[in-house]
Amino acid sequence: MPWLLSSQVECLSSSPSQRQCERTAFSLYCAVRERLPVWLLEDMRCMEVFSWEDGHPRAFLPSEALLYALVHDHQDYARYLLDKYSVSALRAPRCSFCCCRGGGAPHLAVAVRYDRMAILSMMVEALKDCDSSSWRQDYLDSYSGCSHAADAGKSAVQLAVELSRPDCLLLLLVHGAYPAGLDAALQRLVSSDMADRRHAQRCLDFLLLFLPKPAAPHCLRDEPQRWQSLLGNEVFSWLCGLAPPPLLLQALRCLARSGPDQISALPNFLQPHSWQ
Structure with a gap:
């Protein structure tokens, strides 16, 4: 349990051997935190650091x-x-x-x-x-x-x-x-503050690029006018099953599947939010 202080470990551990394993595990955690060289970390993991399992020490995986x-x-x-x-x-x-x-x-x-x-x-x-x-x-x-x-x-x-x-x-x-997570993405869009809304919008955009034929979330059916205003008529109609996906969305789907850098490199007027 590397997130525990040594004083806490001694209270929780039942045997000296287990306490020693937890101390060495904590030492590996600290060594990684200090960004020590890979060869040294592997020497520690393979030869010096042990975890406690089923009443016996074992090497860290x-x-x-x-x-x-x-x-x-x-x-x-x-x-x-x-x-x-x-x-x-x-x-x-x-x-x-x-x-x-x-x-x-x-x-x-x-x-x-x-x-x-x-x-x-x-x-x-x-x-x-x-x-x-x-x-x-x-x-x-x-x-x-x-x-x-x-x-x-x-x-x-x-x-x-x-x-x-x-x-x-x-x-x-x-x-x-x-x-x-489409429902969660829609809720994040309306619950985020201005600083986070751009990230929430991009998450929603990316989900839409990869969604199969969607089932209309309950929130769209409960407040259609609000969501039509937020999403735009084309996206709203598609999510509700009333229209095919927007043409730009269909084109970007092929591009998105070829790699994450392809979407990020697009000019702003071709970014996913521009179909709305």
């Missing part, structure tokens, strides 16, 4: 080290772990809080929450090494496996929408994540 690299944006260490261990570095580690085996895609959630675009890009590229396309799709769309986690029950895409992380959202969608 690459997936656990990757979570530390994400939190502290140690891009060199993240690149090393993903290059050497590929998708195994993305496996959900065992939860140290509830001792469950974990599940979902905690690395994607942490990358989105901390807005670690560089490492998120490395991770989605590493997913291409997976032999199973179904596993890759399940991973991109999975939810947190632990009910106590802050982001439990949310996919990385939903979290990106809720936190208004448009760059993270576009990267995930381009690599095949399902465009969930």
Whole structure:
């Protein structure tokens, strides 16, 4: 539990061996935070640092080290772990809080929450090494496996929408994540202050680029005049199933699927918001 102070660890741990494991785990956390060289971090992880599991110490897993690299944006260490261990570095580690085996895609959630675009890009590229396309799709769309986690029950895409992380959202969608969270995106659009509204608008725009035939959200049916004014007549009519998608949206869909840089490089009058 590297987020605990040493005094707290001693209160929570039941044996000297477990306390020693937690101290060494905290030392690795601090070493990653200080951006120490990759070779030194790997020496620590493989030979000096231990986690406590089922009454016995064990070496730290690459997936656990990757979570530390994400939190502290140690891009060199993240690149090393993903290059050497590929998708195994993305496996959900065992939860140290509830001792469950974990599940979902905690690395994607942490990358989105901390807005670690560089490492998120490395991770989605590493997913291409997976032999199973179904596993890759399940991973991109999975939810947190632990009910106590802050982001439990949310996919990385939903979290990106809720936190208004448009760059993270576009990267995930381009690599095949399902465009969930339309209702949340609409609510963020009206609840955000002026400083965040631009990001919320871009998140909504990117979702619309990747949505299959949408079902009209309840809010559109409940307040049609308000949403028609906010979204524009063409987008509103499409979301309500009354018209085909706008022509510009259809054209940009093909461009968006070719890579996130393609949309960002467009001039302002061709950006997604211009169809409204």
